[in-house]
Amino acid sequence: MIEASGLVKRYGAKTAVAGIDLAVRPGRVTGFLGPNGAGKSTTMRMIVGLDRPTAGTVTVDGRAYRDQPAPLREVGALLEARAAHxxxxxxNHLRVLAATHGIPDSRVQEVIDLAGLDAVAGKRVGGFSLGMGQRLGIAAALLGDPATLILDEPVNGLDPDGVRWVRTFVRGLAAEGRTVFLSSHLMSEMAQTADDVVVLGRGRVLAAMPVAQLIAGAGSRVVVASPRATDLADLLQRNGATVSPGEEGRLDVAGLAASAVGDLAASAGIALHELTTVGSSLEEVYMSMTADDVEYRSSAAPSASDA
Structure with missing residues (x-):
């Protein structure tokens, strides 16, 4: 279990982490979400002792990382896939790491097989693609067969087969009772992988709860399509709904149930070609939650008139 209490990290005048409290439980995959600059990587670095907290504490199974007698056997971490000579x-990279903890070569071969590296195990790391570097980083994290796994963007650069492998693998580890804490910017993948999520914004926890609870709390909307969409939108708005344009000419309706939308349309003689209740996705909830906490924003793409 990973526990943080009042965790703060400042770099000069900049506060990267501003008083985080969190608990990452064993037996579950916990996703760590937040915009670039939110403090995710800094938090992970503090968990494994690479950064010293300005204030507060963080422990793994009740101990600070620096106090773990055999860190690789307790905590496996992937924070930088290119951290290899x-x-x-x-x-040989894996053998060097294994030697620091008396881990046998047989385990090195096991993690090579687990990570799908057997065909490139004898090749120099400098020639690896980003995806192969990620697999090597995951293999290194698994060397000590740890009870806790911390992975920062583990699917970055992986092909679809690799992404699915990571998803299946980490869920299998959690099913064994291990603690799995991973970050990702791929919301669709996180929705399939994580049981719980912690969402950061500007160094603060915005939410920490099961994924299903987070999505359910956002409510649902009604999607409707009609050849008289303008008339329908006016009718629904007069009856208290909020209506906005959706994809492919559909209308997104909030504030009225699908049954009420259908009844109003029928009473006005407006034909409907589609009437669906749609739940929010993790991506939609995340984007809404962090809209005011994005530190690095892209400028709008130039329009034709700007060319």
Whole structure:
């Protein structure tokens, strides 16, 4: 279990993490979400002792990382996939790490097989693609067969088969009772992988709860399509609904149930070609929740008139 209490990290005048309290439980996959600059990587670095907190505490199974007698056997971490000597082969990189904890070569071969690296184990890391570097980082995190796994953007650069492998693998680890804490910007993948989520914005916790609870709390909307969409929108708005244009000419309706939309349309003789209740996605909830906490924004794409 990972526990943080009042966790703060400042770099000069900048506060990267501003008083985080969190608990990452064993037996579940916990997703760590937030915009760039929200403090996710800094928090993960503090968990494994790479950054010292300005204030507060963070422990893994009741101990600070620096107090773990055999860290690789307790906590496996992937924070930087390229953290390997470019001149070493993948196998030798893993063997060097294993030697620090007396881990046998047989385990090195096991994690090579688990991560799908057997075909490139004898090749130098400097020639690896981003995806292969990610697989090597995951293999290194697994070396000590740890009870806790911390993965920062583990699917970055992986092909669809690799993404599915990570999803299946981490869920299997959680099913064994291990603690799995991972970050990702791929909301659709996180929705399939995580049991719980912690959402950060500007170094503060915006939400910490099961994924299903977070999505359910956002409510649902009605999607409707009609050849008389303008008339229908006016009718629904007069009856208290909020109506906005949706995809492919549909209307997104909030404030009225689908049955009420159908009854109003029927009473006005307006034909409907579609009437559906749609729940919010994790991406929609996340975007809404963090809209005011995005530190780095892209400028709008230039229009034709700007060319």
């Amino acid at each position: 470019r001149g070493r082969t993948a196998r």
